[in-house]
Amino acid sequence: MNDKRVNQYLILPGNGQRKDTKLAVEYDEAQIAELLKQGYVIVNHDDFNKLIGNAGGEYLIADDGLVYPKPAPTDAELLAAAKPAKITELKAERDAREVEPITYNGNSYDYDGKARERINAAIIALDVQSAKAKTAASIDWTTADNQDVKVTADDLRCVIAAVAQRSNALHVAYRAAKDKVEQAASVAEVEAITLDA
Numbered sequence: 001m002n003d004k005r006v007n008q009y010l011i012l013p014g015n016g017q018r019k020d021t022k023l024a025v026e027y028d029e030a031q032i033a034e035l036l037k038q039g040y041v042i043v044n045h046d047d048f049n050k051l052i053g054n055a056g057g058e059y060l061i062a063d064d065g066l067v068y069p070k071p072a073p074t075d076a077e078l079l080a081a082a083k084p085a086k087i088t089e090l091k092a093e094r095d096a097r098e099v100e101p102i103t104y105n106g107n108s109y110d111y112d113g114k115a116r117e118r119i120n121a122a123i124i125a126l127d128v129q130s131a132k133a134k135t136a137a138s139i140d141w142t143t144a145d146n147q148d149v150k151v152t153a154d155d156l157r158c159v160i161a162a163v164a165q166r167s168n169a170l171h172v173a174y175r176a177a178k179d180k181v182e183q184a185a186s187v188a189e190v191e192a193i194t195l196d197a
Contacts, residue, residue: 002028007045010035016060016070018051041065075186082190086181093195094174098167101144104159108144111163119156126153166197173197 005024010032012020024032024042036042043051047067050059058070073081101108109115122139129137130153141151177195184190 001025002032004029005032005042009043009045009048010040011043011048011051011061011065012038012040013061013063013065016062018061021048039063043067078187079184079190082187083181083184086190086193087178090174090177090181090193090195094170094197097170097195097197098163102159102162102166104162105155107147107149109141109159110144111159119159122151123153123156126156170195170197 002025005027008024010022010024010027011018020040022035022040027035032042041061041064043061043065046055047059047061049055050057050067051061059067060070061067099112102111103109109119111119122141126137126139136152136154138150138152140148141156142148173195174197177193180193181190184193
């Protein structure tokens with residue numbers, strides 16, 4: 001144990017960060033001299049606390065061992081981070097709106113994954129019944145707002161068609177919004193962009 005190095009740390013800086021950290025107290029002076037030749041620097045306990053986030057704020061370390069507050073991000077850095085975040089937000093909104101209930105013929109129909117399976121199964125069953133009966137068969141269907149309505153296979157196909165139209169409009173709006181995000185020159189411009197469908 002090297003008593004001269006209590007509360008000191010050997011840090012290998014790289015791009016403002018700590019690439020490696022060692023307790024100086026665990027090395028003799030010859031070993032410390034060798035580590036210093038390899039690019040390590042010695043920092044005291046207070047600077048080490050800054051680097052590990054225990055001093056209120058973010059700090060970086062220079063190659064010469066100087067510990068300094070992390071500079072505020074530039075406008076360009078903020079914009080570079082805001083653009084992909086906004087695109088992800090817009091995509092999530094588009095995807096959520098695609099599975100919202102859809103209105104057809106005055107009724108609201110669920111259109112999540114389970115509802116799509118039921119609609120497709122009902123279309124097949126109604127087609128089979130209609131072929132056997134030689135007339136359009138219908139079934140009772142519970143709408144998204146808990147109303148019971150009679151539907152035919154064609155009604156359910158029209159629900160799917162309405163969803164397809166909505167989905168297309170959402171994708172067109174998403175592409176337009178994404179283009180606006182990519183062209184935006186400021187974070188404020190990015191934040192103001194909405195999915196207009």
